[in-house]
Amino acid sequence: xxRVNPAVEGKTYDPVAFEVTEDRVRAFQHxxxxxxxxxxxxxxxxxxxxxxxxxxxxxxxxxxxxxVHGTQEYVFHRxxxxxxxxxxxxxxxxxxxxxxxxxxxxxxxMRSIDGEAAAVARSTMIERESAR
Amino acid sequence: xxxxxxxxxxxxxxxxxxxxxxxxDVRAYADASGDQNPLHQDDDVARMVGFDGIIAHGMxxxxxxxxxxxxWAGDPRNIERLSAQFRAPVFxxxxxxxxxxxxxxxATNRTVVAELWVTVTRxxxxxxxxxxxEAEVRFPDPADAS
Numbered sequence: 001x002x003r004v005n006p007a008v009e010g011k012t013y014d015p016v017a018f019e020v021t022e023d024r025v026r027a028f029q030h031x032x033x034x035x036x037x038x039x040x041x042x043x044x045x046x047x048x049x050x051x052x053x054x055x056x057x058x059x060x061x062x063x064x065x066x067x068v069h070g071t072q073e074y075v076f077h078r079x080x081x082x083x084x085x086x087x088x089x090x091x092x093x094x095x096x097x098x099x100x101x102x103x104x105x106x107x108x109x110m111r112s113i114d115g116e117a118a119a120v121a122r123s124t125m126i127e128r129e130s131a132r
Numbered sequence: 133x134x135x136x137x138x139x140x141x142x143x144x145x146x147x148x149x150x151x152x153x154x155x156x157d158v159r160a161y162a163d164a165s166g167d168q169n170p171l172h173q174d175d176d177v178a179r180m181v182g183f184d185g186i187i188a189h190g191m192x193x194x195x196x197x198x199x200x201x202x203x204w205a206g207d208p209r210n211i212e213r214l215s216a217q218f219r220a221p222v223f224x225x226x227x228x229x230x231x232x233x234x235x236x237x238x239a240t241n242r243t244v245v246a247e248l249w250v251t252v253t254r255x256x257x258x259x260x261x262x263x264x265x266e267a268e269v270r271f272p273d274p275a276d277a278s
Binding site: 024027028030031032033034035036037038039040041044045048049065068069070071072073074075076079 | 157160161163164165166167181189190191194195196198199200201202203205206207208209211212213214215216217218
């Protein structure tokens with residue numbers, strides 16, 4: 001059986017530039033409403049610019065057809081600004097096996113072009129032993 | 133909003149926010165977020181993994197929770213941390229209700245930690261689509277406003 005490879009824990013991937021465009025922010029605002037500003041879960045769009053690198057990493061060996069989203073966290077070091085470019089860099093923070101399931105934590109750093117920390121996203125992906 | 137922070141107490145509830153989840157909104161969310169997993173778009177794919185039809189992205193449900201928290205916080209910039217645990221799928225046509233309760237108040241830093249959840253009523257039972265969520269919100273001192 002294919003299992004996520006625990007030796008990949010700690011691996012960092014190349015950063016990718018992500019622009020906080022007005023159009024994209026507006027799409028989130030339009031969908032979810034709330035007060036003006038960048039919606040708090042907007043950074044999921046930034047995560048999805050780098051997830052293909054991680055999910056498709058042959059060294060990681062993740063079977064994405066068995067993956068469900070377990071938990072999500074965003075920590076903001078400062079407010080996000082419409083029009084800014086963030087450098088988005090994921091890292092495999094931890095890999096654990098528990099009760100036949102694999103728990104993969106992807107920690108994604110978001111920084112300004114000049115390196116200033118803006119936010120961190122943490123996603124736990126659960127690779128289930130069998131489909132539901 | 134002046135003086136609002138001083139009125140917040142442990143145990144206070146965040147006003148609940150309800151919405152009905154539609155196929156069109158989930159489709160639009162896939163485009164906005166970039167998460168094009170067919171589990172959220174193709175009923176046949178969803179049925180292959182044991183669901184009765186497509187389910188909403190967990191992040192769609194959390195996006196709704198984020199709007200609930202941002203509305204209460206007054207400004208999304210006041211949210212310093214937001215987390216969620218995904219516990220149950222949400223199907224098309226279902227109503228989700230986001231809510232929360234203040235767990236602690238830090239008067240020195242003008243921050244509040246709230247526990248968060250999103251419920252869905254299915255077959256007469258209330259289930260948690262999200263539970264054990266948490267938000268840390270800072271309420272700026274109106275005296276510091278520039």
